[in-house]
Amino acid sequence: MALSLSCCNSFNLHNQVKVSQSFSSKKCLENVKNLVHSTGVPSIATPPQESLQRGNWVKLICGASFEDVLDIRNLSLVYTLAGVDCIDCAADASVVSAVNEGIEAAVDIVPLRRPWVMVSVNDDEDLHFRKAAFDPSDCPLDCSRPCEAVCPANAIVLKKGDSLEGGVINERCYGCGRCLPVCPYDNIKAITYVRDAVTTAQLARRNDVDAIEIHTNGRQTAPFEDLWNGMGNSVSHLRLVAVRLNMLHNAQCDQLICLISNVVILPIFKQISLPDVGKSTTTLMNTMFSIMSPNLSCYNLWQLDGRPMSGDIGRGATREALAFAVRLAAAEDKPPGFFQLAGGTNAHTVNGLKEHGLFQINGNVEDGILTRKMSGSHNSFIGGIAYGGYARKIVGRILRAMQSQHGLACVEDHPAYLSAAVEEALALVGSVKCYAELGIDRD
Numbered sequence: 001m002a003l004s005l006s007c008c009n010s011f012n013l014h015n016q017v018k019v020s021q022s023f024s025s026k027k028c029l030e031n032v033k034n035l036v037h038s039t040g041v042p043s044i045a046t047p048p049q050e051s052l053q054r055g056n057w058v059k060l061i062c063g064a065s066f067e068d069v070l071d072i073r074n075l076s077l078v079y080t081l082a083g084v085d086c087i088d089c090a091a092d093a094s095v096v097s098a099v100n101e102g103i104e105a106a107v108d109i110v111p112l113r114r115p116w117v118m119v120s121v122n123d124d125e126d127l128h129f130r131k132a133a134f135d136p137s138d139c140p141l142d143c144s145r146p147c148e149a150v151c152p153a154n155a156i157v158l159k160k161g162d163s164l165e166g167g168v169i170n171e172r173c174y175g176c177g178r179c180l181p182v183c184p185y186d187n188i189k190a191i192t193y194v195r196d197a198v199t200t201a202q203l204a205r206r207n208d209v210d211a212i213e214i215h216t217n218g219r220q221t222a223p224f225e226d227l228w229n230g231m232g233n234s235v236s237h238l239r240l241v242a243v244r245l246n247m248l249h250n251a252q253c254d255q256l257i258c259l260i261s262n263v264v265i266l267p268i269f270k271q272i273s274l275p276d277v278g279k280s281t282t283t284l285m286n287t288m289f290s291i292m293s294p295n296l297s298c299y300n301l302w303q304l305d306g307r308p309m310s311g312d313i314g315r316g317a318t319r320e321a322l323a324f325a326v327r328l329a330a331a332e333d334k335p336p337g338f339f340q341l342a343g344g345t346n347a348h349t350v351n352g353l354k355e356h357g358l359f360q361i362n363g364n365v366e367d368g369i370l371t372r373k374m375s376g377s378h379n380s381f382i383g384g385i386a387y388g389g390y391a392r393k394i395v396g397r398i399l400r401a402m403q404s405q406h407g408l409a410c411v412e413d414h415p416a417y418l419s420a421a422v423e424e425a426l427a428l429v430g431s432v433k434c435y436a437e438l439g440i441d442r443d
């Protein structure tokens with residue numbers, strides 16, 4: 001029976017993950033191999049840049065501040081098997097190693113093409129580069145603990161004793177900010193940080209790092225230039241440089257996050273502008289490209305961010321990312337490079353792109369320094385989609401179920417869970433890769 005590859009939001013984990021006593025681990029692992037083989041996951045012969053040109057590039061975002069190495073390893077394994085082109089993670093040596101370990105484990109199961117490994121850095125304050133923090137001894141014992149309930153990363157764990165104990169699990173907090181406005185006592189603070197150019201340069205020189213993404217706030221180019229220059233010739237080791245732009249300022253993003261947490265009412269929403277992709281935006285992008293171009297020897301990509309860290313919220317979250325793409329499509333003087341959506345992307349993003357006539361549509365996009373000399377090069381206007389919170393959510397609940405039954409574990413050691421996780425990941429990645437059009441029989 002051919003299975004639909006559409007994502008199912010009403011997924012019932014305990015129905016999906018039935019660890020049958022009679023279903024041996026070996027058979028489950030064979031099931032994973034067969035699933036991957038029959039789906040059309042890109043082979044070793046298909047390099048990731050080809051996906052950008054075709055418009056079916058998919059990137060997994062582990063989170064610029066997410067540092068739970070076991071989760072990151074397992075997510076990387078699952079999404080490598082599903083055929084992602086790139087895995088984006090925190091610019092931290094142990095996190096990079098965890099991503100690569102997950103990729104190696106996946107390639108051991110099915111020999112397929114390795115995704116590029118990307119590290120995310122910032123040139124200035126950015127919502128993705130912060131951690132929540134509070135002292136639980138300041139919390140009233142009778143607090144209903146809405147912070148714990150709202151956290152999508154299970155990063156707040158509290159225990160009641162004579163006082164409240166526990167707090168934020170630092171490595172799991174990815175800075176989404178949803179806990180900040182729900183605390184009735186205003187106890188939670190956000191601690192921001194900026195990745196430094198020297199550490200970034202060291203990571204860029206690693207053989208197992210292929211790409212960097214620079215988060216820039218778009219207000220000025222000086223911090224961007226400082227970071228770029230500070231990285232020196234380390235960028236010559238890279239295959240791809242991405243610049244992440246969000247035309248909403250941090251305060252506006254936080255207002256959107258408050259909306260997500262249902263604590264700010266509609267009138268504020270009306271004050272929030274959608275991405276302004278007018279002349280000033282494209283001028284800024286072209287200025288950044290001119291800063292990079294003297295020592296850029298690889299592909300470059302613009303990540304068009306809508307609502308940051310919100311893809312797991314629901315259908316509407318993808319609206320701003322789509323609006324960004326639509327406005328950029330109409331803009332003149334677009335900068336060289338590929339374009340990719342992120343920020344609020346989820347199972348509805350592909351359909352949104354189709355509705356706007358932007359899904360895998362050639363746009364005469366100049367794909368940057370590397371191929372600008374190639375005449376007659378036609379690329380998809382939108383190179384692909386990056387998935388963060390939504391991708392982590394659909395696979396994360398399976399990993400949580402595994403953990404509740406078996407404790408901390410590598411997912412391939414429990415192939416029934418691996419199989420269920422890969423099915424979820426294939427459904428999401430497959431909507432961009434068009435696996436369904438290959439007539440895949442997933443049963």
Ligand code: SF4
Pocket residue numbers: 131132150151152153154155156168172173174175176177178179180
């Ligand atoms: S809600 Fe977001 S910011 Fe708060 S602890 Fe959880 S991940 Fe961190």
Ligand code: SF4
Pocket residue numbers: 134136138139140143144145146147148158182183184185186187188
């Ligand atoms: S909501 Fe605020 S006061 Fe209540 S437990 Fe969380 S941090 Fe403490």
